[in-house]
Amino acid sequence: MGLKRTKLLKSNSKEVNFKNQYTIALAGNPNVGKSTVFNALTGLNQHTGNWPGKTVTNAEGYCRYNDNKYTFIDLPGTYSLLASSTEEEVARDYIKSNKADCIVIVTDATCLLRNLNLAVQILSITNKAIVCVNLLDEAKKKGIVVDLDELSLQLGVPVIGTAARSKKGLDDLLITIENVCSGKIKCHTVKNLINGIKISVEITQNERDEILTNINKNCEKIHNICVTNIKENYTLKDRHLDRLFTSKLTGIPIMLIMLGIIFWITITGANYPSQWLSWLFEQIKFYLSSFIEFLNVPDWLYGFLIDGVYTTLTWVVAVMLPPMAIFFPLFSILEDSGYLPRIAFNMDNCFKKCNAHGKQSLTMAMGFGCNACGVIGCRIIDSPRERLIAILTNNFVPCNGRLPTLIAIISMFFAASFFGLLQGVVSTALLLGVILLGIFMTLIVSKILSKTILKGVPSSFILELPPYRRPQILKTIVRSIFDRTLFVLGRAVMVAIPAGALIWILANVYINDITLLKYCTDFLDPFGKLIGLDGVIVMAFILGFPANEIVVPIILMCYMATGTLTDYSNLTELYTLLINNGWTITTAICTMIMCIFHFPCSTTCITIKKETKSIKWTLLSVLIPTFIGIFFCLIINTISILL
Amino acid sequence: MNNKNLTLRDIKSGKKCTVKDLLSKGKVRNRLLDLGFVKNSIIEVLQKSPSGDPVAYFVKGCVIALRSEDAKNILVKEI
Missing domain, CATH: 3.40.50.300 (P-loop containing nucleotide triphosphate hydrolases)
Incomplete structure (x- = not known):
């Protein structure tokens, strides 16, 4: 067979002079x-x-x-x-x-x-x-x-x-x-x-x-x-690999180790580009400030542009982009290799016990990338009942927009006292723990749903385990950066600019000597305090509805409205800022819990509405995780007060 | 052992068998037929998942995982 290397003429142009x-x-x-x-x-x-x-x-x-x-x-x-x-x-x-x-x-x-x-x-x-x-x-x-x-x-x-x-x-x-x-x-x-x-x-x-x-x-x-x-x-090689990846002895441990390695690379690898980017934005800010001052613009406009829009935008890019740019390709490589169906194979029994479908672990895995993609992916589940369960629980795995938030809190509050390699290991273990909690809740909620409003017996599970393929690493990296990372980043930036502007306005418009922001956060504060958070964090989650990436920047902006923070790439300084605003270990834990268990972002909600064609299920998909999050935080806060 | 009612679920890992009949109905039956679980086709039992269920089978050059509920509806003859 004559296999030739060929170069194709590709064109997306809308020329009309085609022969046929x-x-x-x-x-x-x-x-x-x-x-x-x-x-x-x-x-x-x-x-x-x-x-x-x-x-x-x-x-x-x-x-x-x-x-x-x-x-x-x-x-x-x-x-x-x-x-x-x-x-x-x-x-x-x-x-x-x-x-x-x-x-x-x-x-x-x-x-x-x-x-x-x-x-x-x-x-x-x-x-x-x-x-x-x-x-x-x-x-x-x-x-x-x-x-x-x-x-x-x-x-x-x-x-x-x-x-x-x-x-x-x-x-x-x-x-x-x-x-x-x-x-x-x-x-x-x-x-x-x-x-x-x-x-x-x-x-x-x-x-x-x-x-x-x-x-x-x-x-x-x-x-x-x-x-x-x-x-x-x-098929011998595939069979050996399958024995390794799905046997009783090694299947589950290897699965956890693989997930752990991916998170570890993401956490430790993201630190360096984060620091470079922050430094770069710091430099740009310096020149930008001088330029704007040179233009002699009023103070409020300077504050609006630099302290509002610029700070939020650069935070999103500096802190959110590196983990995304590392996690996406790593995950795609795993996807291309053919390992994901083996996860479904390993996990099917857990899902069967919860009257759900084994393929749900595939859609769950997609949720790590983006919950909206995960929800669309639920179409691979044939049974409508099991598909609905998968859609309603997809939000329990933290997507790429929420992972960096978790990573930031873990590094500040839990891993800071460790050094070197140990720091990375502790961060990874904690992140893995949080994610396993999410998966555990996925199973529990699936079980509860299938015993109550989505009653039924498990349907059949017929899944092909495709041959393993050597992933094309370089191609995957390039493709996933352009396809996914830039797309998600673009969305986050589109939201960060208006959000930064809005927060700055709220923090700088006074009525009776009190800022609008203070009115809002004071209003939410009693509720926030009840569940171990504060008004600012609750508001950040609400304002983060269009994109979860901007939750942390909003929290910081709100705190900064009363204090000053020069170098936001410095985690110690961030830590001090949070502590000064009343954060404790309980606040950190509750924020992390809220981060995994709260309403899906707007894109995911729209997707759920499209997929289920029902307002009722969309509402439920908002209410279930939010309720669980509040419930958990309430318990954690009560325990911490009692102790 | 009553050979007449031997199902795919009873075959041990590493053994081969041929399909005698399909008891499943509806969509599952069609899907199984599509994937090559037709009369006389040879099935090799590969490994079990960590919890013992589902099990992977080699059929028509592909690896297919089935739950025991589905495997017990496939009547087979050991070879």
Whole structure:
């Protein structure tokens, strides 16, 4: 098979002078690298994770090739067109609608046998199709040889081998797409293969059984002719890894250690860039101040711009960006390697005992990145009841916007008395503890929900454990910084500017010699004190509704309104500021508890509303965590008073 | 042992078997069929998860994890 390295002409431009315009749909089993093929063809960077069910809606991208314009539709990954999950309906309806000029059936060379199943089903609907045997590089490593020409003969449509991750074979694929679309290549699906296959919703169970058994028999025959395994035990490496990652003895400990290592790298690694950024912003502030003073602007404008907007903005960038920029790529690498489904496999029994679904641990893991993404990810859970449980509890894992807050408080109040390596270890252990508390509450709340308002028995759990793949570390880092980190940061900055402005105004507008801020915080203070916090912290959480990243900066701004703080990168000075404003260990603990257990951010709320299509569930998803947070803080505060 | 009612749940890790019949119904049945749990296909039992349930199976070149509730609905013959 001639795999060539190719350079593609990518274009998103809206030029009209194309010779022809074609629509191409990509279909295939979950986790066969469909999105990688899609990205490689269109250059649109949709994130591809190594676990089934990543693409939940149709993604669209464009590519220009030989003066023709191709629109690519990335259909959700499906195992078949005959079952009845939402993704399968979307894929089936699209293929049946004949909207596409050509269907590219993406298959995984390392498990072609199962993949052929769907290919045959698609071929029975349309013959304008190309089979793309992807992951040939992985197959080669495993000693699997696919005879592409023979496969093409057996199926009656063109078969192209690719290794989309290294962009090999894509040129061949594009040429073939062009030839099929323009009619140069005529596809003649082999008749015997598709005889008697009826892809429709209205078939009986018996018909369905018979069709699938037939397809399976045919596929087995084709597979035996076209695929040879040179190595006897080509799955041996994966099996060894699985034994390590999921056995009784090592499964859970390794899971915790991996999570620990990721947090440790995030915490210790984030310190240095944080300090550099703070120093940089300090320098900029110096010049900026001189410049503004030179312009002779009134004092209030100076305060508004520098003490309000600039300080909040730079805090968000200096303190929030480094942990995000480190955690996101690390997590993506774990995602790409194929380890996440193993977590679901390890944790399923815990979730089953709570009448929830094992895949909830996948959506929970996504929540570490962003709760809104986690909520969307819940679509991979088929049962509506279990999906709702997963949506309602997703907020119990701290997202990237909340992790830095937790890290900052831990470093100030708990890890400051330790030095060197020990400091990092203590911080990591504490953070891990807080997160495990979040996961524990996820399970408890899932259990309570499934015993009360979401009654039901656990549905089935059928999860594919895909082959491990070597993650592309450099690519992942670049992609996740551009895709995720900058996106989240952009959102935080958009919120930080108005929030900084608002706080400054509140702190500097006087009515009867008392600032507006004081009115607000005094009003909230009794409630805050009751749960171990104070009015400022409560207000910060409320104002942090659009983005949790700005909670700490708001707290600091409020305190600074009465005092002065010059170097906010210095944790000791921050610590002193908080202590001077009445913070104790109890306040720190309660703030951390509130940080994990409070209402989701506005984006997540909107997403929950969209996903559940119900105000009731959205409200519940706000009330449940908030209530738990207040309840815990109340208990902690009462105990600390009694002691 | 009554070989007639041997289910996938009874097969030990490392052993292989062939599917005789599927007792599950509805969506689960369809999903199992899609994934290759059809009559006569060969299934190899891989390892258990830390708590013993679910269990990973090797079928049609892929690794699929099933809960015991689903595995007990798959009638098999040991080979």
